[in-house]
Amino acid sequence: EAQVTQNPRYLITVTGKKLTVTCSQNMNHEYMSWYRQDPGLGLRQIYYSMNVEVTDKGDVPEGYKVSRKEKRNFPLILESPSPNQTSLYFCASSLYTGMNTEAFFGQGTRLTVV
Amino acid sequence: GENVEQHPSTLSVQEGDSAVIKCTYSDSASNYFPWYKQELGKRPQLIIDIRSNVGEKKDQRIAVTLNKTAKHFSLHITETQPEDSAVYFCAASRDDKIIFGKGTRLHILP
Numbered sequence: 563e564a565q566v567t568q569n570p571r572y573l574i575t576v577t578g579k580k581l582t583v584t585c586s587q588n589m590n591h592e593y594m595s596w597y598r599q600d601p602g603l604g605l606r607q608i609y610y611s612m613n614v615e616v617t618d619k620g621d622v623p624e625g626y627k628v629s630r631k632e633k634r635n636f637p638l639i640l641e642s643p644s645p646n647q648t649s650l651y652f653c654a655s656s657l658y659t660g661m662n663t664e665a666f667f668g669q670g671t672r673l674t675v676v
Numbered sequence: 677g678e679n680v681e682q683h684p685s686t687l688s689v690q691e692g693d694s695a696v697i698k699c700t701y702s703d704s705a706s707n708y709f710p711w712y713k714q715e716l717g718k719r720p721q722l723i724i725d726i727r728s729n730v731g732e733k734k735d736q737r738i739a740v741t742l743n744k745t746a747k748h749f750s751l752h753i754t755e756t757q758p759e760d761s762a763v764y765f766c767a768a769s770r771d772d773k774i775i776f777g778k779g780t781r782l783h784i785l786p
Contacts, residue, residue, distance in 0.1 A: 595774075597776075602685075602778060603778060604682075604765060604776045604777055604778035604779045605720070605765060605776040605779075606776070607773070607774065607775070607776075610772075610773075612772065618772070620773075621775070652719060652720070662707065662708040662727075662769055662770075662771060663708075664710065664722045664725065665710070665712075665720075665722065665774070667719040667720050667721070668719065669719055670719055
């Protein structure tokens with residue numbers, strides 16, 4: 563089944579403790595991206611990757627890192643999480659380089675930083 | 677910077693009536709305009725999209741119109757049903773970047 567898989571689905575952590583949210587797609591998509599969703603603010607792009615070893619900042623990249631060592635995986639890293647990073651996170655992928663095709667979203671990761 | 681404005685933020689319509697959600701965008705390089713539906717607790721899913729070389733597209737009860745000159749596009753849902761209740765996001769995209777609107781929460785009243 564074609565899908566985008568994120569893990570974990572839920573995470574509670576403490577300020578400053580490094581964490582990684584994994585994202586994997588099995589559709590051989592070139593483009594992958596991360597979003598955070600906050601009430602009243604919609605979906606905001608954190609980072610995106612147009613292909614392996616190619617990543618770039620979205621609109622809200624501060625406090626986050628990503629890597630794209632393989633086509634299928636695009637982990638999101640929070641080196642030193644802070645409470646303002648409490649949010650619902652979505653990973654997404656699309657077929658072609660760029661976002662001009664349908665984006666397939668993962669199930670979401672609800673992160674709470676205390 | 678680039679922006680997508682979406683209105684209204686909340687919309688309540690009687691079951692069977694039509695719903696219209698409007699978006700405007702600022703980046704003239706945008707050439708792809710998808711609409712995503714997000715049901716409660718679920719992930720966003722594409723419901724319809726339109727490209728810049730097309731003015732209108734329809735899929736059963738859902739239609740999207742695009743006015744490139746005015747930089748606005750709209751989602752139209754006719755004969756609304758309870759399962760249309762959700763949050764709807766518009767987006768404007770160019771090759772390397774996508775910007776989403778803040779979303780519209782649609783309530784279908786019985």
